Amino acid sequence: MVKNKEQKQMKLSATGWMQSINNWGTIIAIIALIVFFTVALPDLFLTGSNIVNILRSISIVTIIAIGLTVSLSVDGFDLSIGSSATLASSLIVSFFVWYSMPAGIAIPLALLVTLIIAGVNAFLIVKVKIPDLFATLSTMFIFEGVAMTYTGGGSISVGMPRLDGSPTEGTLPVLFTKLGQTPWIIIIMIVVVVIVHLFLNHTKHGRYMYMIGGNQEAARLSGIPVNRYRTLAYIISTLFAALGGIILASYVGSSQINAGAGYLMPAVAAAFIGASFAGKGKPNAIGTFFGAVLVGILENGLVMMSVPYYSLNIVKGLVLALALASTYYNRKHH
Template sequence: MEKDIKSLLLKYKTFIGLIVLCIVISIITPKFLTITNIINVLTQVSVNAIIAVGMCFVILTGGIDLSVGSTLAVSGAIAASMVYKGANVFTAMVVALIIGALIGLFNGIIISKGRIQAFIVTLASMTIFRGVTYVYTEGTPISGLSESFMIIGNDKILGIPLPVIIMFLVLFIAWYLLSQTRYGRYVYALGGNEDSSRLSGINTDKIKTLVYVICGATAALSGIIVTSRIGSASPNAGVGFELDAIAAVVLGGTSLAGGEGSVIGTILGAMIIGVLNNGLNIMNVSPFYQSIVKGFVILLAVMLDKKNK
């Protein structure tokens, strides 16, 4: 019986951790458990959660993508400039998503065909595409965007912010791909043992490349949402977002070694980070201390996860 309870707790540890965190913060500050604040938390979480879903695909294969923040910035800047010049909003969104996917394709091909470590490749592309963003924007924000574009990040449907709806749509699509398709099984197999996967006839290079394409596309989607929400595309957008995305994936129970994890856990991990940030903000904790607290929470989660394996 005790073993079954322990197994159950380990299986749902991320969800339990989120509930406990919500209870603690709501006891400390009653302002937390209000409808307005909960919707605010979900809206704030949406951008990181969407990036983290793409990052989950990459980490499940044993890889990493440090370029998502730069991908977000350059995709958002391109979408904003197109809208500013009078382009159709849908066209601008499609182009931005294609740009993000192409950056992912760039990373994936070099990693899979060049047999270079993902950390090195994506670190280089993070620098390259941040530079591209500065060159494209000439170092200044792109403002004056149309109201139709601003709808994406600020409108609501039945009282639910559009970014939150997009987040759950992305979650559903990712869950379906990973749990209900052959491609999803191959992703887990690749992360579990790449050599065995290759010997069993799986095109590991194709699977590996495609996870980076997915990650680039989700980063671009987040770039569209961020740009729409603030009504401006900043060349500094997305700085540090890769760390929050990786943290969400790790907190969600996905192994950095690959082959184990889920997008549902990743969303819960993103929620933990969002709830923690929101709670600390309500309690007027300095942003400097917030970084320290968040860092220790992530470290603790990794240590507990490693201990229980």
């Protein structure tokens, strides 16, 4: 009897330890990576300039991932975030270079036009009842094509002629170019994380979204307008993806072909890594930020160690697989 009780206590203790490791796994992994890269790369990795470099490199991914986090909060999944970023990037540069618009008009207009993607997503998911994954996969390809058709399948930069060959006189405003520079790009990222954290955790709208994500039918029976909040989630998701695309255009100084596509996988990884942060077991802004930090440190350290760039996707894919395994294992055992 005593032996069984001791075994039971040991089992509970082991389970508690495993749960703690899983809850704080992201922070443990970040600390472990920092220690490893500091030992492997003394005088290079843990410097002020490199820390700023890591934060700058994860800024755009984090902003886009924060939008994805909001769609995940209602048990949705927005695969079109990369295309939203690409479209916004193409629009903003074309507004400046082709049409010489001022920043005060061009930036809100680019955000507004990109929200068409949110409207199409919401229509397909909420009205037509297509599962989120398939609906946003469709819009990902559609709006990737729209962006490429709009730019004529090429990049847009200052001094380049329009598609019909006519010359352009527009330039990128100083205010716009500052968005992609340090410290502004990092400040924007932190502001976005804080705003969404407060929205999801400290407003009734955020709580409603989590309730919908937990049990859609129960939320509906409680009187929550489920479809309205699911639509709102996709609007917010597209809005932050578009903001990420605009900052990307500012950072690069031009609009590149399918520029946002490369941000989809790191954003998904950051959001899913963050879901288990601090035992929350649900998408959350602070967790997503630390998820992006983990991926950013890993990439930065591996590049410094001269790991070929074409091998980085293997590592990022493994990190994503571990994050997904952890998230879904926890859901199954709660």
